[in-house]
């Protein structure tokens with residue numbers, strides 16, 4: 633463990649993640665794609681989970697073209713996934729790798745920007761399910777694989793509105809508050825009996841499809857690209873953050 637590193641200042645040494653097997657959700661687009669690419673560049677084998685197979689294949693091709701370790705493809709719709717699908721996912725990872733050294737939750741949806749007065753109830757349920765409940769179920773399904781690693785890390789992706797509520801962010805904000813709670817409960821449960829750590833990251837404003845949905849009128853050229861926020865993910869998913877758990881970090885100043 634390296635003490636007192638601000639994850640935003642982390643610079644990964646070449647090959648820092650070599651030999652690690654890390655599952656990334658939302659790996660077909662936005663920040664999840666950039667984190668997957670960055671992990672592979674550091675030598676990790678990445679299991680790419682996302683809704684759209686075509687997008688996962690594009691991330692796969694980009695990693696292989698860049699000379700990274702051959703990734704695994706895990707198409708899964710987190711809105712509709714059944715217990716049988718989570719069991720199959722666990723079985724596939726167990727067969728191929730026998731363990732997981734990291735789990736990075738990047739998949740998410742925005743839902744509606746609407747006052748609570750008028751928030752559409754089915755949309756509320758969908759956002760809570762994809763952003764929070766699915767992250768819980770996937771983490772639960774992966775815990776036996778994480779326990780099989782000598783140095784495993786779970787990273788949840790939060791938001792500034794998941795740390796301080798803001799008008800009209802509705803289910804999205806509430807789901808991210810839930811993600812912070814899930815991280816804290818999990819970290820506390822694991823701290824004395826395992827070496828698995830759990831932390832959360834707030835990416836800040838990043839030029840992705842979700843950001844475009846939330847702020848359609850802003851000048852996208854002024855926003856950082858997803859590649860600019862990968863260092864804190866590398867830090868928390870790699871060996872240098874061993875022993876750091878239960879914390880909420882930011883990707884930007």
Ligand SMILES: NC(=O)c1ccc[n+]([C@@H]2O[C@H](COP(=O)([O-])OP(=O)(O)OC[C@H]3O[C@@H](n4cnc5c(N)ncnc54)[C@H](OP(=O)(O)O)[C@@H]3O)[C@@H](O)[C@H]2O)c1
Nearest residue numbers: 658661662663683684709710711739740837838840841842
């Ligand atoms: N961008 C920002 O400014 C910002 C700020 C704060 C927090 N965040 C958080 O950062 C994370 C990544 O967001 P992003 O900005 O990179 O968004 P994005 O470009 O819209 O990417 C979201 C990813 O989630 C996947 N996804 C959505 N619904 C899914 C489902 N039902 N099953 C499986 N995968 C699903 C998408 O896959 P498909 O493309 O196949 O649907 C996509 O890969 C999210 O948790 C978001 O809340 C982003």
